[in-house]
Amino acid sequence: MRVTPGMTADNAVYNLQQGRVALDSLQEQIASGSVINRPSDDPLSTRQLLDLQEQISAGDQYSSNITKASLLLNVTDTALTGMSGLMQQVKKIAGDMVSGTLDASSISGAVTSLTQLKGQMIDLANTQIGNQYIFAGFKNSQPFDTTTGAFSGTGDALNLEIANGSTVATNISGGNLLRGGIPAAAVGSGATAGGSPVDILGSIEALILAISGQDTAGIVDGAKNMKAAAEQIVAAQTDVAGRLVRLSNMQSLIDSNQNTLKSIFGDMQNVDYAKVGVQLSQQTTAFNAALSTTAKLSQLSLLDYMR
Amino acid sequence: MGIGTIFDIASSGIAAQRLAIEVTGENIANVNTAGYSRQQVVMENKPVTTANGFGLGTGVQIATVRRSYDGMLQLQIVNGNSSYQENLAKQSALEQIEPSFNELASDGLGKAVENFFGAWQDLSANPSGTAERQALLSRSQILVDTFHQMDSRLASVAQTADNNLVGITAEVTDNARNLALVNTQILATQSVGGNANELLDQRDLLLQKLSEKVGITSTLASDGTASVTLPGGEQLVSGTGYATLYTNATGVPPTNDIMLSGIGNPPPANVPATDTVVATVGGGDALSGSLGGTLQIRDSVVPGYLAKLDEMASELVSAVNTAHAAGYGLDGTTGNDFFDAAGVTSGSIALDGALTATKIGAALPVPVTDPAPTSSGNNVNALALAALKSSSVAFSTGGATFAGFFRAMVGEVGVDTQGAQNVTAQGGAFLKQLNALRSSNSSVSLDEELTNLTKYQRAFQGSAKVINAATDMLDIVLGMVR
Numbered sequence: 001m002r003v004t005p006g007m008t009a010d011n012a013v014y015n016l017q018q019g020r021v022a023l024d025s026l027q028e029q030i031a032s033g034s035v036i037n038r039p040s041d042d043p044l045s046t047r048q049l050l051d052l053q054e055q056i057s058a059g060d061q062y063s064s065n066i067t068k069a070s071l072l073l074n075v076t077d078t079a080l081t082g083m084s085g086l087m088q089q090v091k092k093i094a095g096d097m098v099s100g101t102l103d104a105s106s107i108s109g110a111v112t113s114l115t116q117l118k119g120q121m122i123d124l125a126n127t128q129i130g131n132q133y134i135f136a137g138f139k140n141s142q143p144f145d146t147t148t149g150a151f152s153g154t155g156d157a158l159n160l161e162i163a164n165g166s167t168v169a170t171n172i173s174g175g176n177l178l179r180g181g182i183p184a185a186a187v188g189s190g191a192t193a194g195g196s197p198v199d200i201l202g203s204i205e206a207l208i209l210a211i212s213g214q215d216t217a218g219i220v221d222g223a224k225n226m227k228a229a230a231e232q233i234v235a236a237q238t239d240v241a242g243r244l245v246r247l248s249n250m251q252s253l254i255d256s257n258q259n260t261l262k263s264i265f266g267d268m269q270n271v272d273y274a275k276v277g278v279q280l281s282q283q284t285t286a287f288n289a290a291l292s293t294t295a296k297l298s299q300l301s302l303l304d305y306m307r
Numbered sequence: 308m309g310i311g312t313i314f315d316i317a318s319s320g321i322a323a324q325r326l327a328i329e330v331t332g333e334n335i336a337n338v339n340t341a342g343y344s345r346q347q348v349v350m351e352n353k354p355v356t357t358a359n360g361f362g363l364g365t366g367v368q369i370a371t372v373r374r375s376y377d378g379m380l381q382l383q384i385v386n387g388n389s390s391y392q393e394n395l396a397k398q399s400a401l402e403q404i405e406p407s408f409n410e411l412a413s414d415g416l417g418k419a420v421e422n423f424f425g426a427w428q429d430l431s432a433n434p435s436g437t438a439e440r441q442a443l444l445s446r447s448q449i450l451v452d453t454f455h456q457m458d459s460r461l462a463s464v465a466q467t468a469d470n471n472l473v474g475i476t477a478e479v480t481d482n483a484r485n486l487a488l489v490n491t492q493i494l495a496t497q498s499v500g501g502n503a504n505e506l507l508d509q510r511d512l513l514l515q516k517l518s519e520k521v522g523i524t525s526t527l528a529s530d531g532t533a534s535v536t537l538p539g540g541e542q543l544v545s546g547t548g549y550a551t552l553y554t555n556a557t558g559v560p561p562t563n564d565i566m567l568s569g570i571g572n573p574p575p576a577n578v579p580a581t582d583t584v585v586a587t588v589g590g591g592d593a594l595s596g597s598l599g600g601t602l603q604i605r606d607s608v609v610p611g612y613l614a615k616l617d618e619m620a621s622e623l624v625s626a627v628n629t630a631h632a633a634g635y636g637l638d639g640t641t642g643n644d645f646f647d648a649a650g651v652t653s654g655s656i657a658l659d660g661a662l663t664a665t666k667i668g669a670a671l672p673v674p675v676t677d678p679a680p681t682s683s684g685n686n687v688n689a690l691a692l693a694a695l696k697s698s699s700v701a702f703s704t705g706g707a708t709f710a711g712f713f714r715a716m717v718g719e720v721g722v723d724t725q726g727a728q729n730v731t732a733q734g735g736a737f738l739k740q741l742n743a744l745r746s747s748n749s750s751v752s753l754d755e756e757l758t759n760l761t762k763y764q765r766a767f768q769g770s771a772k773v774i775n776a777a778t779d780m781l782d783i784v785l786g787m788v789r
Contacts, residue, residue: 004752006338006745014739038409039721040728045716050410050417054710061425068432130434138673138682140435154682156673158692160432167690170432185455302757
């Protein structure tokens with residue numbers, strides 16, 4: 001094939017251009033730290049990477065939901081622990097009343113204590129985080145009347161999504177917890193005393209009436225009811241603790257999932273600097289050689305040797 | 308046979324070598340001229356006489372100045388140019404589109420959709436929260452803005468393509484006029500028996516230029532003139548006449564149709580009503596060249612992506628509105644749209660005009676406990692809307708989540724761009740090879756010309772020496788007489 005200087009020049013330009021393109025692409029990879037910088041670099045991997053990205057950010061969202069759910073449940077747990085302590089005192093007073101003598105001073109002392117304990121119970125049941133009442137269900141107003149203890153919230157579970165299609169309730173219904181249901185359950189007496197569910201606030205009220213009325217049978221019923229009430233609170237505590245364990249398990253599952261996803265993403269997308277470095281040095285050598293030969297060859301001419 | 312014959316032979320040599328040096332000079336001068344084919348002098352000896360008893364030539368003469376040229380290669384270059392330019396036009400448009408879909412480098416529509424549903428998740432954790440409601444509103448606005456942005460970027464690529472048609476058709480017409488002019492000159496030169504080599508080079512170069520703009524079929528007549536037809540069979544150049552290729556904006560919004568006037572020199576004025584229609588919207592796929600590529604961008608590539616984007620916007624609006632209308636806002640209203648129900652394209656999607664933070668329907672009736680939601684803590688509908696993120700929507704391409712549908716679009720843009728880049732690179736390499744073959748055959752080599760120059764120069768010197776010798780001989784003969 002006949003080769004002219006023009007062809008040599010064209011080829012030199014073309015080959016230098018190819019070398020520049022290769023260098024440019026390596027430089028882009030090193031600068032961005034990413035192997036795939038635009039969809040056309042590798043359309044299939046792009047889809048996989050975007051898939052991974054979506055799963056990772058979904059994990060972040062679930063993680064943030066779990067944090068919020070944990071906060072709500074932990075506050076609920078604290079309130080329940082307080083209630084449980086109060087119930088111990090109520091139970092003790094009821095027990096003392098059953099076995100002790102009913103003189104005027106002990107009656108008035110017990111009535112005062114029980115009234116205050118009931119008030120504290122209602123205060124705990126009206127616990128808030130920010131503007132949210134944790135025992136009010138869907139309602140966003142004070143759920144328990146501070147004097148009568150009447151429940152005005154709802155019994156709905158405030159669900160949060162903690163994994164795809166999986167929700168956890170972040171609250172305990174105040175009505176079910178302290179009134180034995182919505183509307184309030186009947187106060188147990190006689191044969192039904194100590195049955196479940198217990199209208200805790202109603203039963204304390206009944207106990208106060210029985211003590212002040214020196215109704216021995218009523219006090220015995222009240223003591224039975226208080227025992228069941230304490231169990232009812234403990235049951236709620238156990239329920240909340242179980243959900244917290246579930247949240248923490250889910251959190252660690254998400255964490256390990258995120259780790260796996262991120263490492264797959266990294267494997268696909270992160271530049272192996274050692275490899276690219278070697279490629280860059282190879283490419284630079286080749287490009288240098290191309291520049292050098294181009295400079296030499298383009299100078300060659302018969303004119304230099306003609307007089 | 309006398310000394311005079313020696314003069315004749317030597318002077319024919321001088322004349323021939325001088326002409327050869329002229330041709331060599333012409334070649335050297337045009338070493339960098341695009342489309343120039345090197346010329347070679349073909350010498351032959353003059354008729355033989357037998358005046359001195361045996362046959363002897365009477366000197367040298369130039370038989371022809373030959374143009375190194377391969378018609379087959381020219382044809383292949385013309386065809387290669389058309390498809391290369393077609394793909395190049397598509398590649399450059401796709402490379403403009405691709406950044407809008409580059410979710411790898413920056414957050415785009417995919418991220419906006421994800422954030423939108425994430426905001427519903429956040430709202431479900433605190434359905435009465437003003438901050439959560441406001442965050443949802445602003446993320447929704449970002450989603451809407453992102454749709455608008457992608458729509459306008461795609462639309463501007465189509466608009467640019469449409470505008471480019473004006474320049475491309477003008478260049479085609481310009482080249483057609485020049486070709487008709489060269490045809491005229493070729494005829495004129497040949498009518499006086501001249502050598503039209505340079506004109507033929509110009510003719511071939513013009514054909515190549517035409518083929519970059521639009522696919523052409525050229526026919527070379529025996530007189531050296533070229534006629535050109537477009538892919539649809541329309542005559543662009545015929546002998547010394549040519550037609551005007553022009554654009555005619557019609558419709559709303561105006562888009563350019565490609566029109567061809569009648570043949571003439573100059574051609575008759577453009578009459579869009581009666582002139583030949585070469586391509587209307589959607590009909591330019593076969594035109595090839597940068598004209599065909601540009602029409603495909605305007606009529607199929609961009610509208611294809613836009614249709615998908617519109618479908619996504621429309622499905623999103625209807626799915627979110629259906630779920631949202633069932634919900635109850637903080638103010639107790641229900642049946643509210645979230646997005647404007649009339650905005651079902653990526654360009655017109657918008658939040659409902661009446662939507663406010665309190666109207667966001669996070670609540671859903673719960674039997675018995677909350678039949679007509681008045682509870683601000685009701686998050687049932689917020690959960691349902693957040694769940695739309697992972698629910699499958701029946702798109703025209705099959706069921707997919709919103710994010711999944713968009714990812715498929717990103718993949719499609721990637722495949723299209725990569726495909727266009729690959730085809731263009733291959734076309735470029737093929738064209739480079741063809742041009743190398745053409746150069747190998749036709750382009751000027753300085754080394755060769757310099758060698759030839761020396762050769763002809765020495766021959767010129769030789770012939771001059773012969774004249775010297777003849778002069779000496781003549782002097783001697785005349786001296787004998789004196």
